[in-house]
Amino acid sequence: MFPFDRLIAIDKNSKKPIYLQIAFILSEAIRNGVLQAGTPIPSSRDLAKQLNLHRKTIVAAYEELSAQEWITVVPRKKTVVSSNIPILQPKKWNSEQTLRPYENPMQAPFKKQQVIGLQKDNRLAEIIIDDGRPDIRISPIDLLLKTYRSLIQRRYATQNLEQNMAQGSLALRTELVTYLAESRGLNSTIDNLLITSGAQMSIYLSSQLLLERGDFIIVGTPNYPMANQVFQQSGGRLIEVDVDQYGLDVDQVEKHCQNQPVKAVYVIPHHHYPTTVTLSVERRMKLLSLSKKYHFVIIEDDYDYDYHYSSSPYLPLATAQHRGNIIYIGSFSKVLDPSLRIGFMVASKNFIDQAVIFRKMIDIGGDGYMQDALAGLIREGELKRHLKKSKRIYQLRKDHLDQLLREQLSPYISYRIPSGGMAIWVGVDPQYPLFQLRQLALTLGLQINDINETHNAFRFGFASLHEKDLSSAIAILSKCFNQLSKTIETI
Numbered sequence: 103m104f105p106f107d108r109l110i111a112i113d114k115n116s117k118k119p120i121y122l123q124i125a126f127i128l129s130e131a132i133r134n135g136v137l138q139a140g141t142p143i144p145s146s147r148d149l150a151k152q153l154n155l156h157r158k159t160i161v162a163a164y165e166e167l168s169a170q171e172w173i174t175v176v177p178r179k180k181t182v183v184s185s186n187i188p189i190l191q192p193k194k195w196n197s198e199q200t201l202r203p204y205e206n207p208m209q210a211p212f213k214k215q216q217v218i219g220l221q222k223d224n225r226l227a228e229i230i231i232d233d234g235r236p237d238i239r240i241s242p243i244d245l246l247l248k249t250y251r252s253l254i255q256r257r258y259a260t261q262n263l264e265q266n267m268a269q270g271s272l273a274l275r276t277e278l279v280t281y282l283a284e285s286r287g288l289n290s291t292i293d294n295l296l297i298t299s300g301a302q303m304s305i306y307l308s309s310q311l312l313l314e315r316g317d318f319i320i321v322g323t324p325n326y327p328m329a330n331q332v333f334q335q336s337g338g339r340l341i342e343v344d345v346d347q348y349g350l351d352v353d354q355v356e357k358h359c360q361n362q363p364v365k366a367v368y369v370i371p372h373h374h375y376p377t378t379v380t381l382s383v384e385r386r387m388k389l390l391s392l393s394k395k396y397h398f399v400i401i402e403d404d405y406d407y408d409y410h411y412s413s414s415p416y417l418p419l420a421t422a423q424h425r426g427n428i429i430y431i432g433s434f435s436k437v438l439d440p441s442l443r444i445g446f447m448v449a450s451k452n453f454i455d456q457a458v459i460f461r462k463m464i465d466i467g468g469d470g471y472m473q474d475a476l477a478g479l480i481r482e483g484e485l486k487r488h489l490k491k492s493k494r495i496y497q498l499r500k501d502h503l504d505q506l507l508r509e510q511l512s513p514y515i516s517y518r519i520p521s522g523g524m525a526i527w528v529g530v531d532p533q534y535p536l537f538q539l540r541q542l543a544l545t546l547g548l549q550i551n552d553i554n555e556t557h558n559a560f561r562f563g564f565a566s567l568h569e570k571d572l573s574s575a576i577a578i579l580s581k582c583f584n585q586l587s588k589t590i591e592t593i
C-alpha cells in the first residue's frame with residue numbers, strides 16, 4: 103500500500119481545517135500523478151490510525167474529495183482514485199488557485215463611468231462620520247426578520263410568484279397607499295406605485311424613461327452626484343442652478359425654460375443633498391406653476407421625508423394638483439437600514455406601467471418576502487412606532503452635535519441647523535483644506551466619508567452616532583484643526 107502517512111503532513115498551526123489539508127494534499131498528489139487512477143485509498147479507519155487522527159476527520163476529507171470527484175467511493179468495498187480526474191474543477195480550498203486574478207484586463211471596448219465619491223478606505227476607523235445614515239442598532243430589523251422567516255415557512259412563495267413582482271408586492275403597495283396618504287397627504291392607488299430597489303433605482307428608471315439624448319434636465323448645484331451621473335448616462339444634458347438657503351433657485355429655472363426646452367427638473371425638496379436646505383413654500387408654488395407653463399416633469403426625490411424635527415414637514419409637491427407631471431420618489435433605506443433595498447416611485451399609471459417593463463430588464467422583481475414583511479411592519483403600526491422613537495433619538499443627537507460644533511469648532515467652521523434629515527452640512531474655513539483635515543483625522547481614528555472639496559464642506563451624519571461618539575469625533579476634529587493651525591502659522 104502507498105505510504106499515505108508519509109505523504110500527508112499536517113500543519114497543526116494552520117488556520118485551514120485538518121480535513122481540508124488532507125483533501126488538498128491528496129488532490130495535489132492525484133493531480134501530479136503521484137496517485138494514479140484506480141489506486142486504492144485506505145479506509146477511513148486505517149488512515150485515521152496511521153495519522154493518529156479521529157476517524158470523522160478522515161471521513162470529512164474523503165467526502166470533500168468525493169464531492170470534487172477526485173476519488174470514487176464504492177460502498178462497503180473500497181475507495182479508489184477516480185478514473186475521470188476533475189482537473190478543470192475549481193477547488194475552493196486550494197487558496198493559491200482561488201487568489202489568482204481573472205486573467206487580463208478586458209481588451210474589447212466597453213462603457214466606463216467615473217467612480218463617484220472618495221475611494222473607500224480599506225482601513226476602517228474607530229468612528230465614521232457618514233453622510234446621514236440611520237442607526238441600524240435601533241431599527242426594528244429583528245421584527246422584520248421574524249416576519250420574513252415566518253413568511254418563508256408559510257410558503258408564501260407561490261402566492262408571490264403569481265403576483266406581478268416587478269411592480270412590487272401587492273401587500274406593500276396596498277399598505278403604502280394608506281401610509282402615503284396619512285403621512286404626507288399623497289393620493290394614489292396600487293397602480294400608481296412601483297416598489298424599487300431603493301430610491302436610486304427609481305431615479306434611474308425615471309431618467310431612462312424620460313430623457314432622450316440631448317434633453318435638458320435642471321438640477322441644483324451642488325447636487326446628489328449619483329443622480330447627475332444617472333441623468334448624464336441616459337443622454338441628458340445637465341443645467342445647473344444655484345441652491346441657496348431656500349433651496350433650488352426657481353428664478354434661474356424660469357430663465358433657462360425661456361431659453362430652451364427643458365424636459366425635467368430634479369429636486370430634493372426636503373433637505374437638499376448635500377446642503378440639507380428645505381425648498382421654501384414660495385419656491386414650491388413657483389416650481390409647480392413653471393412645470394405647468396413649460397411642460398417639464400418634476401422628479402421629486404423625497405428620500406428622507408420622514409425625519410423632521412423643528413416643525414411639520416411641508417407636503418410633497420406631488421400632493422398638489424399637477425396634471426400627472428410629477429414623479430415622486432421615496433425610500434425605506436433611510437428609515438430602517440441602508441442595506442434594506444426598498445424604495446418606491448409614485449407616478450401616473452401609464453408611466454408606472456412602462457417603468458415596470460424597464461425595471462424587469464435589470465431586475466425581474468425585488469425581494470417579495472422582505473416587501474411583505476415590511477408591509478406587516480406598517481400594518482401593525484411598528485414603522486410609526488419606530489419613526490417616533492428614532493426621531494426623538496436623532497433630535498437629541500442633532501442638538502448635541504450642534505452644541506459641540508458651537509463650543510469647540512466655531513472658529514473654523516460654519517453651518518446651519520437643518521429642519522430635518524440626518525446630517526449637518528459643515529462648511530470649513532478654506533484655510534483648512536478638507537482633504538488634509540480628513541487625512542489627519544484618519545490617523546487619529548476618525549473617518550469622514552463624504553467631503554466636497556469644491557465647497558470645502560462635508561456632511562456630518564449625526565443619526566448613526568451615539569452622543570459619546572459624537573463627542574469623541576469633535577475632540578479629534580478639534581485636535582486636527584489645532585495641529586493644522588500651527589502648520590499655517592509657521593508658513
Ligand SMILES: Cc1ncc(COP(=O)(O)O)c(C=O)c1O
Pocket residue numbers: 299300301302303326370375403405432433434435436440444445
Ligand atoms: C438624495 C438621495 N437620493 C436618493 C438616494 C438613494 O437612496 P436609496 O438608498 O434608497 O437608494 C440617496 C442616498 O443616499 C440620496 O442621498
